[in-house]
Amino acid sequence: MTTLAAELRSRFRSMPNGRHVVAAALARAARPEQELTVSEWADCFRVVSAESGSRFPGPWLTSRVPLAREIMDCLHPDHPARLVVNMGSAQIVKTEVIVNWFGYIVDRAPGPMLVVLPSLDEAVKFNRVKLQPTIDASPQIRHRVKPENSRDEAASTTSFKRFAGGFAQIVTASSSKGLQGISIRYLAMDEISEYPIDVDGRGSPIAQAQARQKSWGDLAKTYVSSTPGLLGDCRITELYEAGDQRRAYLPCPECGSFAPLDYERMQPPSESTNQRVTFACPDCGSLIDQVHRADMLARGRWIATRVAERDPPVPGVIKPADLAQWECAPCEGRCRDWHPSYSWWSGYSNFESWSDIWSRGEDARGNPIKLKVFSQQDLGRPYDPSADAPDWQKLLEARAEWLRGTVPWPACLLTGFIDVQGDRLEWGIWAWGAECQGWLIDCGVIPHPAETDEAWQEVDALLAASWPTANGVTLPVSAWGIDTGYVSPLIYQRALGRHNLRVCRGAAGVRARDALPCNVKNVPLNNHLGTKLRARAVRLHFIGTFALKSTVYQGLRQLAAGPDADGRFGRGTLHLPGWIGEDYAKQLTAEILYDPKAQAKGKARRALLERPGDQREWRKMPGRANEALDIAVGSRALAWLMKVDGWTPAQWAERAADAWGSEPPAEDLFSAPAPAAPTRPSKPLVPLAPTPVRGRRVLSRGIGDRYD
Known part of the structure; x- marks a missing residue:
């Protein structure tokens, strides 16, 4: 044997010695793994797949996002932090931290993991775009995670990743099923501002997920990330403020x-x-x-x-x-x-x-709808819908003079709204111009209940009326809206056949805060017995009053603040005429954004006063009417429905030229109107008669006179 071995070695001189190979393998196996933090592991072993949509496919480099290093390192099992909160704007690697943490867990600290996403679509997208491409592209964990195989029960799936010593389940916060029945050590929750307040009657999905960690005690670790939501009802902000x-x-x-x-x-x-x-x-x-x-x-x-x-x-x-x-x-x-x-x-x-x-x-700037997106997605701050109502006294001081019932320059599009009250209908018309600035044109009261024919005769007269500009050109109201009030079936019936009258209702429910300014749905029409009429339906316009009231208040605040150094008002400013009085200004500012959490502070029974989620809501001030605010909100919603928020300056200029004729007034398109006199008359204000227009008739003395 010795001779044979010597002969083989002489023939295959490059063949290594078997004893040396075994000894080297044993030495490598006995050598302890290099201790790495989560960020160091990602730098060494994570590969970013081109399928993830990343701008930088290839090896992960924390040096591209150095501020993420400390956040990831806090997730190491030996780090004393049990909860890590990451609040920020979009696209600043909040979700990538979860992927890197998953890779570290699979390779270095196996254990049960739960990843919670806001919705089923987000959960599926997270696996397809982020997690699975990383597993496939990173050799260090690819062989450790069992591949997906629909025929093998022990294989991984889209929502369940199996690996030696643990697993990672991906669930949605919109269902309690995935949040029950398992015990986990590691918990990652992404975009918690999008989570529902209550899931299947079991309470907060955040609390349900954290309850799965009880058996792990101090060994459990939680990572929470999100862009902020609304100030006062933002869970990521609350967790951030509870930390350091x-x-x-x-x-x-x-x-x-x-x-x-x-x-x-x-x-x-x-x-x-x-x-x-x-x-x-x-x-x-x-x-x-x-x-x-x-x-x-x-x-x-x-x-x-x-x-x-x-x-x-x-x-x-x-x-x-x-x-x-x-x-x-x-x-x-x-x-x-x-x-x-x-x-x-x-x-x-x-x-x-x-x-x-x-x-x-x-x-x-000046557009609360866009400002909400900018605040949350770019600035990483909770959006403040500005709870404080504008000062009605400052609004009176900021009034400008234009003839009642006439359209001032540069307004070129009109929308109107009718608010249904028990014994009357109240209406108002707003004109819209460049940069979505608005001007109150006229308002009034129809002194008949909505159930009477007399009320609808006057509504028809309103729908047929046109309104003159200072040049003498008449403009029709492009869209009228009416609130369903307390007589919805009646309003539905009456609205049929009146093509320019849109039936409106305020959006309600859990998602009302995020509702579009105006969303249209077909609603079946019922007869007097409550039976649905198959051939009849009404197009119901759901108005996102939560956001639009903030929009209206922002416009009024800009009016009260006055023009800038160049004499121009900001985008979305709402201008008020000199003929409105104190009570109308109070109606426009009649609601505040109520915060149950703030109201409960300092009270002995605070726990009983707080509701899950602590949602803010608009509430009317005691003793204040709010018809003028509802009319302004409804008119603004109809303007949004006509897509004026997306009009360019060139489109506004073209529309103004069409509305005013070839020779508009020699005023700047954005300039401030002449201010009204700061003092109010000592006797009731007599409305100025508008320029006569064919087909129009006087319906009432108007809210401005009635409350002066």
Whole structure:
């Protein structure tokens, strides 16, 4: 045998020695794995698939998003943090943190994991676009996760990933079935602001998911991420504020001082900066160009801004020499009593252009619908629908003079709304012009109940009327709406055959806060016995009153604030005429946004006063009528339905030219009207007679006179 072995070795000189091979294999197997944090593991082993839609397929590099490093490292099993909260704008790797954490768990710390997404579609998309492509592209975990196989019960599926020592189940927050019957160590919840308040009568899906971790005790780990929702009803904001409230402080390239990159410090493009958007340093005042951002992010620090009650607040600017005083590792030192919570926005992203952010902010200015998207998706802040009603006294001071019943320049499109009351119908007409600015044209009362023929005769006269401009050109009302009030079947019947009258109702239910300004649905018509009439249906317009009331209030606040230095009002400003009185202004500001959570603070029975989710709701002030506000909201909804929010300045100019003829008044399209006299007359105001128009008749003295 020795001779044979020697002969073989002489013939195959490149063949390794078997004993050496076995010894080397045993040595490799006995060597302990290198200890890695979650971010280090991702840098070593994660491969981003091209199928994920990423701009940078290939090896994952945390250096592209350096601020995500600390967030991921808090998810290591040995880190003391049990809950990690990540609140931010869209596209700042909130979901990628979950994917990296999953890979680390599969490779280094196997255990049961639950991933919760807002809806079934989101859960399916997460697996198809994020998770499964990463598994397929990353060799380190590909062989550990069992492949999907519909014929093998032990294989992975779209919603259930099996691996040695654990599993990962992907469920939706809209059903309690996936949140029951399992025990988990790791919990990842994404976009919790989209979760329903209650699921299948079992309570919050967040609480249900966290209950699955009870048996793991201090070994359990939870990651929560989301873009914010509405201020006062935003769960990610509540979790952020319950933590140590970390913000990213970046160094100034000029003076070296550290400060957050606040949107309020963003400077518009100018000639001195070559038309580039910059940030102003709060310490030295220098303008910071985007070319410095990558280096600033690499040197940035997360600073916990929450302090104990008697401790001094964290300064907005920190000198480099003082950085050690305010830096604090998560769950250590002054932060030991709070979980780590992070807040950042798209300005910190290397993938976002500051110029694009600035453009979106300017486009959203004065438009609450766009402002909501910009606040949540770009700034990473909960949207504040501005609970405070505009000051009605300031609205009276900001009135302008134009003839009642006439359309002022540059308004060119009219919408009207009828509010149904018990003994009367109240109506109003708003005219709309460039940048969705509105002008109140006329208002009045039909002194008959909706059940009477007399009321509908006057409604028909309203529908047939036209309204003159200062040039003498008459404009019809492009769309009329009527509230169903308390007599919905009657309104449905009466509205049939009146082609320009749209039947409206306020959106209700859990999703009312996110409802479109106006959404149309066909509703079957019933006879007097309640039986559905097969051949009859009414098109019911559901109005998103929650958001539109904020829109109206924003427009009134802009009016009260007055024009800018150039004499121009902001987008969406609502202008009021001099002939309205105090009571009409009070009606326009009759509601406030009620916050049950704020009202419950400081009360002994607070737990009984709070509702799940603490949803805000609009409530009428005691002793105030709100018909004028309802009419303004309804008119604005109809204007939105006619797509005026998307009109360009050129489209507005063309529409104004068509409405006013070839020679419109020599006024600027955006300029402020002449202000009204600041003092009110001592006797009741007599309405000015509008220019006679064929087919129009006087229906009533009007709300303005009735309440003056």
